[in-house]
Amino acid sequence: MTNLIIRGGTVVNHDHSHPADVLIDGETIVAIGTAIDAPTGAQTIDAGGCYVMPGGIDPHTHLEMPFMGTVTADDFEWGTKAALAGGTTMVVDFCLPDPGQSMLAAYQDWRRKSEKAASDYGFHMAVTSWSKQVFDEMEIVVKTYGINTFKHFMAYKGALMVNDDELYNSFARCAHLGAMPLVHAENGDVVARMQEALLGRGVTGPEGHAYSRPPEVEGEATNRAIMIADMTGAPLYVVHTSCREAHEAIARARAGGKRVYGEPLIQHLLLDAGEYQNKSWNHAAQRVMSPPFRDKSHQDSLWAGLQSGSLQVVATDHCAFTTDQKRLGVGDFRKIPNGTGGLEDRMPLLWTAGVTTGRLTKEEFVAVTSSNIARILNVYPRKGRIAVGSDADVVVWDPSASKTISAKKQMSRIDYNVFEGFSCTGGPAVTLSRGKIAWKDGELRAEKGDGKYVERPPFSPV
Amino acid sequence: MTNLIIRGGTVVNHDHSHPADVLIDGETIVAIGTAIDAPTGAQTIDAGGCYVMPGGIDPHTHLEMPFMGTVTADDFEWGTKAALAGGTTMVVDFCLPDPGQSMLAAYQDWRRKSEKAASDYGFHMAVTSWSKQVFDEMEIVVKTYGINTFKHFMAYKGALMVNDDELYNSFARCAHLGAMPLVHAENGDVVARMQEALLGRGVTGPEGHAYSRPPEVEGEATNRAIMIADMTGAPLYVVHTSCREAHEAIARARAGGKRVYGEPLIQHLLLDAGEYQNKSWNHAAQRVMSPPFRDKSHQDSLWAGLQSGSLQVVATDHCAFTTDQKRLGVGDFRKIPNGTGGLEDRMPLLWTAGVTTGRLTKEEFVAVTSSNIARILNVYPRKGRIAVGSDADVVVWDPSASKTISAKKQMSRIDYNVFEGFSCTGGPAVTLSRGKIAWKDGELRAEKGDGKYVERPPFSPV
Amino acid sequence: MTNLIIRGGTVVNHDHSHPADVLIDGETIVAIGTAIDAPTGAQTIDAGGCYVMPGGIDPHTHLEMPFMGTVTADDFEWGTKAALAGGTTMVVDFCLPDPGQSMLAAYQDWRRKSEKAASDYGFHMAVTSWSKQVFDEMEIVVKTYGINTFKHFMAYKGALMVNDDELYNSFARCAHLGAMPLVHAENGDVVARMQEALLGRGVTGPEGHAYSRPPEVEGEATNRAIMIADMTGAPLYVVHTSCREAHEAIARARAGGKRVYGEPLIQHLLLDAGEYQNKSWNHAAQRVMSPPFRDKSHQDSLWAGLQSGSLQVVATDHCAFTTDQKRLGVGDFRKIPNGTGGLEDRMPLLWTAGVTTGRLTKEEFVAVTSSNIARILNVYPRKGRIAVGSDADVVVWDPSASKTISAKKQMSRIDYNVFEGFSCTGGPAVTLSRGKIAWKDGELRAEKGDGKYVERPPFSPV
Amino acid sequence: MTNLIIRGGTVVNHDHSHPADVLIDGETIVAIGTAIDAPTGAQTIDAGGCYVMPGGIDPHTHLEMPFMGTVTADDFEWGTKAALAGGTTMVVDFCLPDPGQSMLAAYQDWRRKSEKAASDYGFHMAVTSWSKQVFDEMEIVVKTYGINTFKHFMAYKGALMVNDDELYNSFARCAHLGAMPLVHAENGDVVARMQEALLGRGVTGPEGHAYSRPPEVEGEATNRAIMIADMTGAPLYVVHTSCREAHEAIARARAGGKRVYGEPLIQHLLLDAGEYQNKSWNHAAQRVMSPPFRDKSHQDSLWAGLQSGSLQVVATDHCAFTTDQKRLGVGDFRKIPNGTGGLEDRMPLLWTAGVTTGRLTKEEFVAVTSSNIARILNVYPRKGRIAVGSDADVVVWDPSASKTISAKKQMSRIDYNVFEGFSCTGGPAVTLSRGKIAWKDGELRAEKGDGKYVERPPFSPV
Ligand SMILES: [Zn+2]
Ligand SMILES: [Zn+2]
Ligand SMILES: [Zn+2]
Ligand SMILES: [Zn+2]
Ligand SMILES: [Zn+2]
Ligand SMILES: [Zn+2]
Ligand SMILES: [Zn+2]
Ligand SMILES: [Zn+2]
Incomplete structure (x- = not known):
């Protein structure tokens, strides 16, 4: 199992934000805190100035x-x-x-x-x-x-x-x-x-x-x-x-x-x-x-x-x-x-x-x-929250990132983008998908087939 | 043609009320005013203390x-x-x-x-x-x-x-x-x-x-x-x-x-x-x-x-x-x-x-x-207004009349009334239908077949 | 007393319109109808194609x-x-x-x-x-x-x-x-x-x-x-x-x-x-x-x-x-x-x-x-209605009249108009003030002092 | 420092519920999970059938x-x-x-x-x-x-x-x-x-x-x-x-x-x-x-x-x-x-x-x-959440508890209760105040002076 620690960012959840490091073990978030000891060999992601969001x-x-x-x-x-x-x-x-x-x-x-x-x-x-x-x-x-x-x-x-x-x-x-x-x-x-x-x-x-x-x-x-x-x-x-x-x-x-x-x-x-x-x-x-x-x-x-x-x-x-x-x-x-x-x-x-x-x-x-x-959809907090025990689906969000949308540079297979030319401030510096780096420094690292099907349990019937 | 004059009431229309007599010639209202000379032989309805309404x-x-x-x-x-x-x-x-x-x-x-x-x-x-x-x-x-x-x-x-x-x-x-x-x-x-x-x-x-x-x-x-x-x-x-x-x-x-x-x-x-x-x-x-x-x-x-x-x-x-x-x-x-x-x-x-x-x-x-x-319904003011030229469909409304609703006394042919026992204050002293007395002093004078079919012209098409 | 008859227009009130002539005696409307005999010497206003409105x-x-x-x-x-x-x-x-x-x-x-x-x-x-x-x-x-x-x-x-x-x-x-x-x-x-x-x-x-x-x-x-x-x-x-x-x-x-x-x-x-x-x-x-x-x-x-x-x-x-x-x-x-x-x-x-x-x-x-x-304001229908007995405050409205608003041509004593340059379709051909022609053919005939103070009775107190 | 573990309940937060034990060390929640090892000497509260809420x-x-x-x-x-x-x-x-x-x-x-x-x-x-x-x-x-x-x-x-x-x-x-x-x-x-x-x-x-x-x-x-x-x-x-x-x-x-x-x-x-x-x-x-x-x-x-x-x-x-x-x-x-x-x-x-x-x-x-x-009030999640690091202000809520409100039995010093006679279903089995048992089994254990003043930081100024 690989370990990964996100250091120096501000964790943002839907109900609260606070500065904290986030430690990931394999596919899962295992610790959140201000002075986390990372296991030996853990990979570090620097989130200084960034938000760490689900x-x-x-x-x-x-x-x-x-x-x-x-x-x-x-x-x-x-x-x-x-x-x-x-x-x-x-x-x-x-x-x-x-x-x-x-x-x-x-x-x-x-x-x-x-x-x-x-x-x-x-x-x-x-x-x-x-x-x-x-x-x-x-x-x-x-x-x-x-x-x-x-x-x-x-x-x-x-x-x-x-x-x-x-x-x-x-x-x-x-x-x-x-x-x-x-x-x-x-x-x-x-x-x-x-x-x-x-x-x-x-x-x-x-x-x-x-x-x-x-x-x-x-x-x-x-x-x-x-x-x-x-x-x-x-x-x-x-x-x-x-x-x-x-x-x-x-x-x-x-x-x-x-x-x-x-x-x-x-x-x-x-x-x-x-x-x-x-x-x-x-x-x-x-x-x-x-x-x-x-x-x-x-x-x-x-x-x-x-x-x-x-x-x-x-x-x-x-x-x-x-x-x-x-x-x-x-x-x-x-x-x-x-x-x-x-x-x-x-x-x-x-x-x-x-x-x-x-x-x-x-x-x-x-x-x-x-x-x-x-x-x-009844998959919370497995998805949708930075919390211990949640899937390590994490985005390190850089509020100072800037980008102009352009079909030429997009992942989508189509030849245009309805937002062509829009300027964006703020964007993902790193995207983690169940603990794996999927996107970093403007480069896609995720691969075809990395995704898993997520089952969702029913609610209590009425 | 018979003439009929309603004296001493207050004419009430949807936009204004004022004391006035109402003169009817045949089926039509022909004059409204405070000092109307009635033609000889005109029948008089006393509307003192009453409202004269369409x-x-x-x-x-x-x-x-x-x-x-x-x-x-x-x-x-x-x-x-x-x-x-x-x-x-x-x-x-x-x-x-x-x-x-x-x-x-x-x-x-x-x-x-x-x-x-x-x-x-x-x-x-x-x-x-x-x-x-x-x-x-x-x-x-x-x-x-x-x-x-x-x-x-x-x-x-x-x-x-x-x-x-x-x-x-x-x-x-x-x-x-x-x-x-x-x-x-x-x-x-x-x-x-x-x-x-x-x-x-x-x-x-x-x-x-x-x-x-x-x-x-x-x-x-x-x-x-x-x-x-x-x-x-x-x-x-x-x-x-x-x-x-x-x-x-x-x-x-x-x-x-x-x-x-x-x-x-x-x-x-x-x-x-x-x-x-x-x-x-x-x-x-x-x-x-x-x-x-x-x-x-x-x-x-x-x-x-x-x-x-x-x-x-x-x-x-x-x-x-x-x-x-x-x-x-x-x-x-x-x-x-x-x-x-x-x-x-x-x-x-x-x-x-x-x-x-x-x-x-x-x-x-x-x-x-x-x-x-x-x-x-586009029949105004022929219907729906006390006005010269309008059909003489008039109700002389007595605000002091009182009545308790009872199926026993109703015109309807059914054996009950959903308002049975309701007390009403105010009611028709006289109802005129195109100039003819249809209801007066608690008695119905209208007869089967007195009514006429009313054609209604279309509005301007859109 | 002068008589005045407005012929050939469509009388428009707030609740109904119909073609009719309007006869005025002195300051007051005295007849409205489709075949009015005008008194000898009555002045005629041609309202053909126009609306006759309060x-x-x-x-x-x-x-x-x-x-x-x-x-x-x-x-x-x-x-x-x-x-x-x-x-x-x-x-x-x-x-x-x-x-x-x-x-x-x-x-x-x-x-x-x-x-x-x-x-x-x-x-x-x-x-x-x-x-x-x-x-x-x-x-x-x-x-x-x-x-x-x-x-x-x-x-x-x-x-x-x-x-x-x-x-x-x-x-x-x-x-x-x-x-x-x-x-x-x-x-x-x-x-x-x-x-x-x-x-x-x-x-x-x-x-x-x-x-x-x-x-x-x-x-x-x-x-x-x-x-x-x-x-x-x-x-x-x-x-x-x-x-x-x-x-x-x-x-x-x-x-x-x-x-x-x-x-x-x-x-x-x-x-x-x-x-x-x-x-x-x-x-x-x-x-x-x-x-x-x-x-x-x-x-x-x-x-x-x-x-x-x-x-x-x-x-x-x-x-x-x-x-x-x-x-x-x-x-x-x-x-x-x-x-x-x-x-x-x-x-x-x-x-x-x-x-x-x-x-x-x-x-x-x-x-x-x-x-x-x-x-x-409780002055209806003396004001505000084309009706027999009402003050002869009447506007003969020409829906095909056209005008461009300009401070240069206005009555107001100020040197500009906030609507300068607005094009209007429809306007008064004639304005009558208590039976007197106040405005006609683009010319003002009303005079200083022609107006009267209108008293307004109170409503029934609460 | 005393340790306290709440076992067998369902933790209820404002955005999610799940069965979990809650471990408290002194005044603070230190662990939440399904198989927590309690430190030796930790006091256990049985929350079976109960909700564990902030x-x-x-x-x-x-x-x-x-x-x-x-x-x-x-x-x-x-x-x-x-x-x-x-x-x-x-x-x-x-x-x-x-x-x-x-x-x-x-x-x-x-x-x-x-x-x-x-x-x-x-x-x-x-x-x-x-x-x-x-x-x-x-x-x-x-x-x-x-x-x-x-x-x-x-x-x-x-x-x-x-x-x-x-x-x-x-x-x-x-x-x-x-x-x-x-x-x-x-x-x-x-x-x-x-x-x-x-x-x-x-x-x-x-x-x-x-x-x-x-x-x-x-x-x-x-x-x-x-x-x-x-x-x-x-x-x-x-x-x-x-x-x-x-x-x-x-x-x-x-x-x-x-x-x-x-x-x-x-x-x-x-x-x-x-x-x-x-x-x-x-x-x-x-x-x-x-x-x-x-x-x-x-x-x-x-x-x-x-x-x-x-x-x-x-x-x-x-x-x-x-x-x-x-x-x-x-x-x-x-x-x-x-x-x-x-x-x-x-x-x-x-x-x-x-x-x-x-x-x-x-x-x-x-x-x-x-x-x-x-x-x-900007004290979340120190207060208002069952979370690691939060103050151990916890209520073990028994949904089957029942009580009839009565002034005779109330804490308040007044002689009546505006809800006198109301039947309640659901109530606190245990209340913890910063880790100390304040209320349990219908008995108050908190003492005068146990409370602390809570400072609340300002929001970012507008
Ligand atoms: Zn769709
Ligand atoms: Zn769709
Ligand atoms: Zn129906
Ligand atoms: Zn129906
Ligand atoms: Zn003002
Ligand atoms: Zn003002
Ligand atoms: Zn207060
Ligand atoms: Zn207050």
């Missing part, structure tokens, strides 16, 4: 995912390498059964694809239809596969979308199994009709994508999912909360004592709908995702949610398509593959726009990038 | 309606007689096509049934499915039949319920035609599942009806209908707004500049869910309606909405079933015919609980019982 | 007012001439007792100054301190002088400001007398400290004015005044509601059933805080008023309030100082006389930005420029 | 406080003994300078009185006037005395109350020093006038106390304090948040990204205004405190705030007066000494009403009774 967790990625007739360009290898380069040590990906495919088979497919992962990872399982088989398999997914979260799409009509009756059934099943339902919240019926109307009026470009799914359709669906979860007694996690309307639905529910969580993406915190007006079709199409970027006025609401605790997690929905893939949608915005990247950039961007501006404390930064989602 | 309009009745395997007990004759006895001079009923029936045929059925009406009346047309035929017939309904409102049921799954896609299509059509969509807002999918769950747990009595459709399912559906209307550019009228959640959805929409209207019922303003705990099955079942009565805490919200203008209309949803009819639901609350009465009692009860308590001014009373809905 | 009422002006060591540049003659040129036929000015001066003496001063008025006018009386004398004089003001409104300043510390104890006493007295309290709502203590802090940091220019009184200090004071009024049982009218925070305080109160009214100014609806960043000191200082212009984001809230009814009145706070007067504040923004003009421009600007954009219907335009305030 | 912190007590002409009945000895008997291991008391007294002298007085304390304790310092001396002394209070919180009274006119100008000055000073302002938020001007009015109407009994300070006056003051703090850049802690209005002001501020905290009392969570209608003057007067108990409808809002995180701390405002002392107010409710007890009962009552009902998780229980306030 590695980031990104609970929303789509690696090597078949979607809209193509496959996302970043697989588990390159997606997780991007993650590690940006301080993120665990991702949670969405396991999507094909139409008619059993969840069990889908799980096997995803496990196979994920063997390449360089960082730790877990899965959410998608419920894309309802049947006795689905009902039965959910129990196996929870109890045998260690998956305690089920994803539901309220949009993508004719493909992944489920209706209210199906949501009710699945949420009730989640409540029974001690699992947490997740929703992609947009009203798919309305989106489909508005897409039709726009195309009927001759709007075919990427801007039509944004017009066809305004904040109102997300706010409505969020409000609806919350009600249905409440009726079944299940908690609810709303992925990619992008707008004031959706945030307010969540905040209202929480103010009524309901257990509802919201996840803004780093994209929605920083980018706005003006991108879709770019004269370059490619530029605009590269930014097509659902929900689309919003008017700038929504960003204040999301930031305030992170500050006040009505939103809990910042994710990426990393779902990378190359420009070539995006061009499948020339002439019909409905065919542009939905998705953008962000795994490598989430933490530096959030630090820059959140912490250096005074919006978030460094403890809150840890909360929304790591600890909160670890708690929500 | 006759009430109840925009929500179900007379002689086939529903849940039976037919409502009050037909157009007795429903409108009850209305006139209570100061209401016009009702608007819901024309419901049978499954597969054309709107045009349904309209003919309703016109036939309504020939018995003793007061004036109009119709809303229900959209219970979507097809090219429905699309086409809506235009005829608006342009030929003078109906500018279409009703949509978001509940009653398997029967009247339409889904979001159908709502979108119909609302868009309404916007195009200058018509107003109406919704019964409850999430029918969720209600159906909760009914199942309750019956599965052995809850079969009337209290199960209330448990299966809590305020949350109404609030959700209201919020959803508002979004869909907004996307199509249509305004929206929400019938029987019964709870804080639904009211808040409406108020939020209005605070965002949307044209949305809400209609609390006199029942929800005064009665609460405690009624369903009554030991008598009959008592509880007589009060079964959708939405059900709510916890008392919701009533303050509804009253405040009427005061502040975020709710506009007080109606009855008069839908009367005898106790015998209600007993169809013994053993399964889903089979209790939904509906209660109220046409005769709405105005005296609202005056008692609203005006004598200081919650509403007398002008606001006129607004919410008559003028607001006349404006919303 | 003349505007501006309830917030400061004419010939001593303030901050100078006197406003528009006196009652030129202020009311500006009003008439813009379609406004009545103003309500603030009668401000000097320190130690009795209300009765102040009233006499104001009556003397107002003899020059070309349009009708009324007064609000200011309560700037509290004593037995003030308590006693308030009764005379209400009962003898026909003033049913009392103004209170929560800002201008050391000058007009009153504290919470004084507000409570005065509001309670208003409730007793059937009068309505008005407030200028900004926290004067906090403003004074922030002014100090800004000057201490070397901020002396007009932008410091805005920095020292941000929306928060207005929102807070509005919320406080509402609470105090509620405790005394008085209704409340909040002048110059300029921001989301203040509007939300009003909307919250109304949603709780309280009788609270809010008055956005045309300036705050259209102009924003960017004006204070203008490089020209004069330009910025000309726009100094309290509350200051706000970030653009507040404007949506104000417009939505007008649409939904949580705000009721659009006024101007016309308080005109010349550039020379403004320059008293060079070197210390606290000494810039507070105030801007607007009397001539309010209605054309509101029509342009409100009606032609679809935000307000033409009926709502009449409501917020005339009818609502007439009702609030 | 000792409670009550940040709001008034021990041996001179107030309204008398002195609170519980001094530091008996107040802290009551605390320990109920699982609370630290109290924070309010140091109140007499009029004209320097803060430094007041601090010496309080230190002298607190020498008797049986548990650890700290102070808040009250700012009851403003002067150069106060400005200067605040720095000494923070830097020399280790007090990082300053209390301000917006009520108690003529005594402790400070006005908005003083609040602004003091909050700005707090921001500069890295201290946190606290407010008692009620509008003292309005309360004083309403007291007068009530007495004028002959209302002299304890019910008058409640009538004179309704929720609206608290909501207003809370909203005002938040605005003033925001303007100065200071965070804000609102003590004894008792009603929906105040909670909503806090929640609004937080939703806007402001750092504001709210503290409901266990009394307001469980008791309501009905108590003041009790026929016994003594019963009602014993419950007189400010803010008074509220209508039951407010309790849901407070509970939801604790669940959603918009309220953070549950305290007691322990301020005990005997019935004899209360009787000073016979004939004039203003003279009833304000205050109730609760130190011994806070944690068992909150567990019973919060955790056993499902409103709060056990982790949230720890958060609101201990960890949150430890973080807010």
